[in-house]
Amino acid sequence: MRVKVFNGEGCRAKGSDEVYRALTAEVRSQGVQDRIEVIEVGEEHCPGYCTLSPSLLVEPSGMIYQDVQVRDAPGLVQNLVEQQEPLSKKIYSPRKLEEIPEEQETDFFGPQLFWTLRNRGRIDPESIEEYIAMDGYQGAAEAILEMEPEEIIEEVKVSAIRGRGGAGFPAHIKWKAGAGARSDIKYVVCNADEGDPGAFMDRSILEGDPHSVLEGMIIAARAIGSHHGYIYCRTEYPLAVRRLSIAIDQAMGYGLLGENILGSGFDFHLQIYQGAGAFVCGEGTALQHSIEGKRGMPRPKPPRSTDKGLFNRPTVLNNVETFANIPQIIVKGGKWYSGVGTEKSKGTKVFALSGDVRNIGLVEVPMGTSLRTIIFDIGGGIPDKKKFKAVQLGGPSGGCIPEDYLDLPVDFEAISQANAIMGSGGMIVMDESTCMVDMAHYFMDFIQDESCGKCTPCREGTKRLLDILTRIKEGQGEEADLDRLESLSAYITDTSLCGLGQSAPTPVLSALRSFRKEFEAHIIDKQCPAKKCPALLHFEVDPEKCASCGQCYRHCPAKVISWQKKESAEIDKEKCIQCLTCYEKCRFEAIE
Amino acid sequence: MNEMRLTIDGREVTATEGMTVLEAARSAGIFIPTLCYHEKLEPYGGCRLCMVEAETRGRTSLVAACVYPAVDGLLVRTRSEKLDRIRKTILELLLAHAPESPVLLDLAAEYGAEVNRFEHQASFCIHCGLCVRYCAEVKQKHAVGFVDRGIRKEICFIPEIAAKECPDCQACFPLCPTSYLQSVYVLTEALAFPASAEAGKA
């Protein structure tokens, strides 16, 4: 019998040399040199089981042992001599090929329908040829060479696609207004200033399939008669910007962008404009100001952008996901697209699923899929045996949806009725350890920080909302604060200049509506049920339950816990910094 | 020019195309309070004090009169319980910055706003933007601008331009409802171009 110890460079790093020497010594000490030959094989014979090393191969049986340690040597040699089934947990026995699920059989990918993300991770995003291989630029070719602008808009109308940026405005109405506007210069603008916390749909599309956005924009340009477009992409997405630039260069190279596209005489030039890091520039008019080189502040509507937008010219502005859907609508027809979805929301929607959920990632589902399916089937539910609490949709403009509404279908109207918004697609799952006051505080802090500061209600009002929430979090809240939150919120919604300001109080209002008891617990009982607000936590050791293990004492970073063997621990409440360490370390639930 | 008829507070008012609701109201002698409006400047819609109720085709919405276009058949109410409450809140939020501004105090008396409803703030600026916009739109000098955003937003003189343009202009000074502008200017002058200030005095 021969034992080959793999002793290449990588294996040595993990201690294979020591294993080899231990085995050689063991074989000698057991006096079985004549039956077992131990040899080392170097890099040139490396089988490549890098994750199994230190590993060895037994011949002639062909058995591979993985993760062999020096201490395994005696048992291993003995078992080999006795020819038993040795050290079974060390035997490398991978699952069978058939046991690997088909992509469509997996919980995560199975229920999804990849339309917008059709090329996700399938093509080289830096190769226009691969995009063309996947039927890329066929939609643009058809729109430019074979369709009249009215026909394009009609097809988009039949598809009934609604803007994927959040508000769900029907794309064809915008396009029609853009086409109807009289001006020698018109613009097509792509909003790629994805700023909602927890949203990364657009980034993924731009990084994985940039040409689909370009193609959608070319079709839009043809439909409204525009010859110049901008992609307003946030600077925080350097890879997206790089891949877009490459895509634009390649499309220009093939004559699919620029002058005389496909020999048709139609021109369309595209430019990337990088945002400077303001959330508010995701708002259409602020975005246009930013491209114009002005301070990114929204302006009041009317006029609509389709009448007077960028540089005071008619402008059609859609978001990344909307444009990425357009090419297929042209190639396969609006009817095909509207064949999926609910009565008023057609097609698919991409969500960025994150938070307290097992499977995190991009999820594309047909409109009408229930939130429960997304969170519990695709997302795999809540990890660590915790309970679901709420899901936040639509970022700082959206609200949270509690368990009772989980069977809601993904549909613009249905979600609005549950006091949230569809939003651009950020979906943050929260488990029971999330404090809703803390959550509302987080979003309000975000909004007041990102407010452009132009109009009074958004600039001053959100700061005041934050002050009230901070007070509640710190145990200084009064009962009247809840009314103050509501009336101030109503005021901000009624009077703010732009959509961001108008929707700014939504996270607070929706949390208040669904979890009012939690707010009251903070204010009246001075308690944080989720144990997240440090100011409201007072830690005490229950001497009945305390096992005197000393874990809390050892881990307390502030050294305020006194403990001696066989005696229960005690926390100095005056000096406690409420860091939760002892609470989490205690295995006997003795700390409350 | 197209003539349009709208009803403001029960009175029929004629307006020409391109006029805002505020301009139509003012032309008929109807008062709507404003802080960021100035006849020489582009409508801004920032202070929101001029919010009115506008009704078209049976739908009422709250709009800022200074930016909302006057359209034929529009029904406008400039005072209501709701509007008064909104204006009261706006004034209270701004009074937290400038509790002694005469302009604000006059309006506060009208709408019953309390000076101390909100905790007072360190900055006196109420962000009407009159100085910034006047300098940019009328004087076209851009000597003063906004920096930062949200609650931290403030006005700021650009020293290089201010040193050259401001000593002989200062046309924005009377526009400021709180005198905060003057103090920012004095500070900029002291820090950035004291020499020219001395020269000016001499």
Next chain:
Amino acid sequence: MMTKCTCREDLHTIKERASREMSAQTSETFEARVMVHMGTCGLAAGAQAVMDVLKEEVSRQNQVSVKVVSCGCAGMCSSEPNVTVERKGEPTIMYQHMDGDKMRQVFRRHVLNGEVQTDLALARIHGEGAAAKNPFAAARGQ
């Protein structure tokens, strides 16, 4: 070298050539295609280290011609870094939670020897190359 397309035929010509050349099943220039999913999410999870090992391994051998592609996110961010391996005539496999060691193993065992490292795999992507899984392309073919 890019030549400008002046009609739809030109686009079709590129398409035909590119479809053939993007899959290990039909390509005449390579036998295996290894895609490292390098979106921002993948990079944050360590995809660059995976790519570095892959390139090092590719340059070290000359038995199998391998095409290395850096592509976008495959969707399941919590399983990243992901690597997809396609070999001529074999099912395409997507691997999860990759690191340098796993990449080396997948390269030496699977890419070179055709032995799927099942314990590291996330899913089988069935069919002849990527196109078969594309509902867009599938419907077009009908």
